[in-house]
Amino acid sequence: MSLSVQHLSFSYGPRRILEDVTFEVAPGAFCALLGPNGSGKSTLVKAIAGVHRAKSGTVTVEGRETSSLGRRELARVVGYVPQAGDAPFDLTVREAVMLGRTPHFGIAPRAEDRAKVEDAIARMGLGDPAERSMSELSGGQAQRALIARALAQDTRVLLLDEPTSALDLRYQIETLQLVRQITREEGISALIAIHDLNHAARYCDQIVVLHGGRLVADGSPAEALRVPVLRSVYEVDVEVDAREGAVEVRPRVDAAGFTRTGARLVELDEHGGIRADAVAVVPR
Amino acid sequence: MTATLQKQPAPAPAPSPEPSDPSRGRELRKSLVLAAGAVVSVIALIAAVTIGTAGVGFDDVLRSLQVSIFGGTISADFASSYAVITQLRLPRVLLAFAAGAALSVSGVLMQGLLRNPLVSPFTLGVSPAAAFGAALVITLAGTNQLPAWATIAGAMVMALAVSAIVLGIATARRMAVATLLLLGIAMTQIFEALTSALQFTANENTLQAIIRWTFGSVNDATWSDVIIVGVITVIAVPVTLLFSKDLNAIAFAGDDAARSFGVNVGPVRIGLIALSVTLAAVVVSFCGIIGFVGLVGPHIARLAIGADHRHLLPFAALSGGLLLLIADAVGRTVIAPAVVPVGIVVAFIGGPVFIYLILTRRNTLK
Numbered sequence: 201m202s203l204s205v206q207h208l209s210f211s212y213g214p215r216r217i218l219e220d221v222t223f224e225v226a227p228g229a230f231c232a233l234l235g236p237n238g239s240g241k242s243t244l245v246k247a248i249a250g251v252h253r254a255k256s257g258t259v260t261v262e263g264r265e266t267s268s269l270g271r272r273e274l275a276r277v278v279g280y281v282p283q284a285g286d287a288p289f290d291l292t293v294r295e296a297v298m299l300g301r302t303p304h305f306g307i308a309p310r311a312e313d314r315a316k317v318e319d320a321i322a323r324m325g326l327g328d329p330a331e332r333s334m335s336e337l338s339g340g341q342a343q344r345a346l347i348a349r350a351l352a353q354d355t356r357v358l359l360l361d362e363p364t365s366a367l368d369l370r371y372q373i374e375t376l377q378l379v380r381q382i383t384r385e386e387g388i389s390a391l392i393a394i395h396d397l398n399h400a401a402r403y404c405d406q407i408v409v410l411h412g413g414r415l416v417a418d419g420s421p422a423e424a425l426r427v428p429v430l431r432s433v434y435e436v437d438v439e440v441d442a443r444e445g446a447v448e449v450r451p452r453v454d455a456a457g458f459t460r461t462g463a464r465l466v467e468l469d470e471h472g473g474i475r476a477d478a479v480a481v482v483p484r
Numbered sequence: 485m486t487a488t489l490q491k492q493p494a495p496a497p498a499p500s501p502e503p504s505d506p507s508r509g510r511e512l513r514k515s516l517v518l519a520a521g522a523v524v525s526v527i528a529l530i531a532a533v534t535i536g537t538a539g540v541g542f543d544d545v546l547r548s549l550q551v552s553i554f555g556g557t558i559s560a561d562f563a564s565s566y567a568v569i570t571q572l573r574l575p576r577v578l579l580a581f582a583a584g585a586a587l588s589v590s591g592v593l594m595q596g597l598l599r600n601p602l603v604s605p606f607t608l609g610v611s612p613a614a615a616f617g618a619a620l621v622i623t624l625a626g627t628n629q630l631p632a633w634a635t636i637a638g639a640m641v642m643a644l645a646v647s648a649i650v651l652g653i654a655t656a657r658r659m660a661v662a663t664l665l666l667l668g669i670a671m672t673q674i675f676e677a678l679t680s681a682l683q684f685t686a687n688e689n690t691l692q693a694i695i696r697w698t699f700g701s702v703n704d705a706t707w708s709d710v711i712i713v714g715v716i717t718v719i720a721v722p723v724t725l726l727f728s729k730d731l732n733a734i735a736f737a738g739d740d741a742a743r744s745f746g747v748n749v750g751p752v753r754i755g756l757i758a759l760s761v762t763l764a765a766v767v768v769s770f771c772g773i774i775g776f777v778g779l780v781g782p783h784i785a786r787l788a789i790g791a792d793h794r795h796l797l798p799f800a801a802l803s804g805g806l807l808l809l810i811a812d813a814v815g816r817t818v819i820a821p822a823v824v825p826v827g828i829v830v831a832f833i834g835g836p837v838f839i840y841l842i843l844t845r846r847n848t849l850k
Contacts, residue, residue, distance in 0.1 A: 251743045275746030287736050288599045289791040294510075295736075302733050303746035307726060308794065314508060349737075353745070 202227040202389035203248070203357045208257035210240075210247050217243045219413045221257070225357075225389040225406060230380045232400035233393045234424075235410035236434055241393040244410065245361045248391070249280040261357050275303035279350035281360040284342040290333040293326055293345050300352035316352045324348040324378065340371030347378060358382070360392040364399070372396070376403040401425055401447040409433055421447040427472065436461045437468060514795045517788060521802040525581070528806055532577040532813050533569060540565055540573070548574075579705040580812040580826060581805035582714040583771050586763040588781030588804020589721060592797055593760035595782055596735035597753050598661050605764035605778035608650045608664065608757070609671025610643045614768040616675045617642025619682045619694040626690070632704070635697060636769045643765035646671050651754055651761075664757075700774030700827025702812055709770050716766050720759055721801055727756060728793040735793070774827040776834035777804050783841055807834065 203225040210218040217240045225231045235241050247254045250266060259266045261277045269277070279300070291299075297320055301313040309317075321330050324344045329337060334345060343363055350358055360379065364372040376392075380403050383390045394400050400407055400421070407424035409417040411433045417424040425447050430438045437460040439452040451459040454474065460467055469475045533545045544562070548569040551558055558566050590605035598607070606612075621638030622630065650667045657663045683691055724731070730752045733742035739749050764778065781804030782796070789799045811830035816823050 246740060249740075249744045251740045270746075271743070271748060272746035275744060278744070280741060280744035282738070282741050285738070287738075288601055289596075289735055289786070291736050291791055295790070295792050299733055299737050299741075299745065302729055302742075305729070307729065311508075 202229075202262055202387075203391065204258075204260040205244075205248065206258045206260070208244070208247060208254050208259065210243055210252060210254045217413050218247065218254070221410070221413075221415050223408050223415060223418050225391055227356075227389055228383055228387045229405045230383045230390045230392070230403065231406040231408060232404040233391055233408055233410065234395075234397065234400055234433075239410040239433075240413040241410055242361055245280070245359045245391065245393050248357070249278055249359050250274045251280065272303045275353070275355075277355050278357045278359065279353040279355035281346050281350045281358070281363050283362050283365060284339065284346055287334060290335050292331050292333055293337065293348075294321065294330045296334050296345055297321055297326075297348045297352050300349035300354075303353070313352075316354060320348040320352040323351065323382075338371075339367055340374060343367060343371065343375055344378065347375070347382075351382065356388050358388055358390040360390065360394075362393050362395065364394060364396070372399060373403075380404075397425060397430070397449040401449065425449055431465065435465060437465060437472070439472075514789055514792075518795060518799055518802075521788075521799055525802050525806055528809055529577055529581060532580075532809050533573040535813050535816060540569060545569060575705040575707050575710050576702050576812070577809060578710045579702045579713060579771070580808045582710065582717050583702065583767045583774065584777050584781065584808025585801035585805035586713060586717040586720070586767045587774065587778040588785070588800040588807070589717070589724060589797060590760040590763040590767075591778030591804070592782040592785070592793070592800045593724060593731070593756050594778070596731045596793060597756055597760070598664060599735055599738070600661070600665070601783070602779075603665070604775070605760060606672075606768075606773075606775065608668040608761055609646050609675060610761050610764045611768050611773045611775070612672050612675035612679065613646035614639035614643040614765060615698050615773060616679045616682070618697045618769075618772075619679050622693045622697065623682050623686055623690055640765055640769040642675075643768060644762065646675070647758070647761035647765065651757060655750075655754060698773050699825040700768075700772035700830075701823075701825035702771055703823060703825065713766055713770055716763065717801070720763055721798060723759065724756065724797045725794065727752060728797055731756065731793045736791070772825075772827060774808065774830060776831050776838075777808055780834040780838050780841075781807055783838070787841065 205224070206222050208218055208221040209216070221244060223231075233241050233244065243252065246252045248259050248266075250271060253267075264277070266274050266278065294317060297317045298309060298313070300320070301309055301316060304316075305313050321327060324347060326341065326345060326348055329341060334342060337345065343366075346363070347360075358379070364375050367375065376399055379390050379392065382388065392400075392404070402421075404421065407417065407419065407421050408415055409424055409429060416433060417426070417429045422442055425440055427438060427440050430436070430440070430449060437452045438449050441448045441450065452472070453459050467475055530542060530545050534540050534542055544565050547562070548566050550556065551566065552570055587605055591603075594603050594605055594607060595601055617638040617640070618635045620642070621635050625634070650664065650671060653667055654660070654664045679694070683694055686694060730742070730747045733745045733747045734749060734753065737745065742749050767774065782800050784807070785796055785800035785803040788803065789795045808826060808830060811833050812826040814824075814833065815826050815829040818824060818829075
């Protein structure tokens with residue numbers, strides 16, 4: 201296994217954020233990390249990236265425990281792509297991608313570092329704007345530059361923390377396809393924290409679902425995205441449709457166009473039907 | 485332009501043969517800009533020595549330098565020019581340049597580490613603390629004649645103490661940027677109030693001495709001032725270069741991403757901020773409060789050579805040094821023979837320059 205997380209727990213002071221999380225991602229596999237807001241997705245990604253150090257449990261990359269690695273050694277095997285945000289100063293795209301080489305060179309980049317940067321820029325289709333400044337890029341281009349940065353970092357594991365949340369549909373899909381293509385070509389393991397269930401089902405090989413800091417599902421999209429799991433995790437009445445090998449999740453609406461969420465899920469019987477004694481839906 | 489997204493086959497990575505390495509050419513160009521800046525600085529330093537009431541020419545400066553470095557005899561008619569050059573003008577221009585360079589490098593560090601283009605070396609309260617330290621010494625001395633080192637020491641002790649307190653508290657709060665900025669504001673308020681309290685109770689002469697100290701100037705520059713400020717600056721710049729890639733990661737990618745690149749964000753931030761405030765404290769102690777160089781010097785450098793700290797740090801030393809050198813030259817000529825303190829002139833020059841930069845280059849100063 202390329203990435204293996206075993207019994208990982210993490211807390212901020214007294215607050216438990218992650219509780220005994222265990223899963224593995226195979227080489228060349230693209231894994232989605234799902235879960236509602238506050239479920240610990242971001243913390244899990246950062247704990248694997250070494251941004252936070254976990255309380256207990258182990259993270260192993262290609263057989264090496266990351267806690268035994270120095271910060272810089274870890275940075276050579278695990279890359280991290282944050283959501284594209286505003287930087288206070290302006291770099292050119294090429295300089296920004298070079299940041300990914302930070303753990304590889306001493307004081308100044310060498311020819312090898314520059315070659316990796318050019319390669320990453322070419323593969324992300326950023327050749328034309330390479331000399332433009334980051335602030336001139338579109339949202340999609342800026343996110344691609346951050347992925348190029350992680351690609352230049354040349355790691356075996358790629359972690360992405362909601363990279364698509366601020367992008368429009370086209371750029372969301374392009375980003376996911378790029379990451380999938382990279383994992384296939386390089387044989388690296390990618391883990392992406394993401395909100396869109398259908399994008400996760402469509403583009404990822406594996407899905408893990410976090411709920412309250414615990415892992416509640418782990419498997420292929422069809423295995424992980426089950427109605428009872430999603431209903432309890434997201435507190436939304438959903439239906440899951442599997443066709444042509446793809447899984448699709450939709451909120452289930454009743455005749456009045458209403459979807460039960462949160463406390464009103466109790467109005468459903470065990471088969472998902474509306475209980476006879478449930479109050480009629482009155483749109484507020 | 486679109487991404488290379490064909491499903492199969494995978495797009496060949498960079499099909500072009502790579503005879504030219506674009507980032508290599510860019511590095512070379514930046515090195516040239518840096519070298520040009522160094523040449524301009526040397527010429528400007530010599531030119532600045534020639535400015536003043538006692539007429540001194542370019543060749544006189546070169547001759548004096550030759551004599552003082554390699555030895556030799558000077559004729560009687562050259563003796564007074566030689567004294568003016570070596571005892572008054574040279575220490576003055578060198579101190580101005582070194583102080584400007586130190587403040588500008590200090591500003592680059594602070595802006596990068598706090599990820600904020602609007603902060604300066606004085607953001608953590610260094611200058612009001614130094615002013616209070618000096619004012620306290622001046623007040624305690626009363627009517628006694630004070631040696632110069634006493635006020636310098638008072639200012640420096642207070643400035644470094646405040647910096648240590650701010651960094652100490654911020655470390656307890658994991659060096660969060662907002663904590664540092666707010667602590668700096670609090671310290672500024674506290675020490676401005678303390679200085680005001682001293683001024684309120686001071687007599688005429690003491691009051692005048694306190695206020696005079698706060699006008700940053702290089703009027704009384706001596707060779708020992710030059711050596712102390714110069715040596716600290718010359719040591720600091722190479723040290724910062726060792727950490728420039730870490731500084732790049734923190735400034736451009738943020739704390740979390742910098743950690744994911746293997747940077748020890750906390751120790752790097754505290755170490756470089758300590759260096760930054762030391763530079764600022766030394767300059768303030770010797771020259772008084774010279775604002776704006778630490779804010780504008782870095783921005784001018786960024787426009788000329790880009791934001792990559794490996795080139796920005798040395799170039800900012802040159803841009804800050806030149807800015808203060810020019811400001812002092814203006815201050816000596818504008819109402820000669822009276823000399824306007826450089827701290828006042830630099831604000832008059834730096835302010836409009838800064839506004840011009842803000843209005844014309846929105847990308848760099850966004």
